[in-house]
């Protein structure tokens with residue numbers, strides 16, 4: 319099934335409620351895929367509408383762990399999966415090979431990304447931006463192609479306006495829905511949503527929510543994506559900084575509150591960054607699935 323159908327009232331896949339999806343990441347290249355089967359089973363048991371699987375930094379798509387994890391989600395657990403694919407690590411040939419293997423594995427959805435550049439790896443240059451990869455996939459396959467978006471502006475963008483202009487190019491290239499970078503301040507997401515509307519971007523936008531479960535992950539997230547931290551969030555994290563169990567529960571509670579507000583504000587979908595943590599996925603699902 320194409321993920322775009324989940325958002326389309328005319329499709330039989332449309333459930334008439336907010337779409338609810340997860341992100342998982344594959345084990346490192348030299349780690350056996352079986353090492354995450356247990357977590358996968360528990361996370362899939364939460365029955366999200368689809369699960370997307372990240373694409374790591376190492377190597378071409380052809381033998382990538384991403385495809386193995388996405389394939390198991392799709393073919394063993396019967397949950398729609400989407401494979402992330404980056405153009406900074408893949409030439410046109412690599413992409414063609416990946417398309418072939420994804421098809422063989424009954425996977426119909428790709429999240430097309432540029433990916434982060436690394437000083438250690440020479441970037442591939444057949445596609446410079448995610449929009450170039452999107453256009454190629456749309457022209458050369460029948461995959462449903464989604465894209466990433468940034469409520470608080472991509473770190474490299476010259477300005478928010480420039481970033482939205484570039485996002486419009488991605489949508490015009492054929493992205494059928496967007497998944498947002500994580501954020502902790504819903505107001506930032508609402509402002510972004512208004513800007514996309516003004517720019518004529520009308521595809522569904524899922525809100526990316528990352529439940530914070532330890533202090534280290536907050537520091538990493540803020541450095542990596544520049545998410546702003548509302549005073550309410552910082553107070554909670556400071557209060558429980560030395561109590562890991564309490565911090566995890568407070569992080570889950572904060573995410574649940576964020577999600578309820580987003581649902582009440584008519585968000586198209588919630589994309590939960592599970593960090594492969596079944597406990598977190600289960601607790602959040604139990605709280606919000608009845609409210610979608």
Ligand code: FAD
Pocket residue numbers: 371372373374375402403404430431432433434435446447448449466467472473474475476480481482484485487488497498499500526
């Ligand atoms: P793009 O859309 O190409 O944008 C990157 C920058 O270029 C932006 O500043 C944009 O404004 C600018 N730009 C875009 N198009 C143009 C244009 N035509 N002309 C000029 N400038 C342009 N990374 C991974 O390595 N693996 C993953 O699995 C992964 N999954 C992700 C999932 C989500 C939901 C998100 C939000 C991010 C993910 N990332 C992943 C991180 C992402 O790859 C990085 O944020 C990367 O820096 C940008 O990728 P993009 O696809 O958004 O790039």
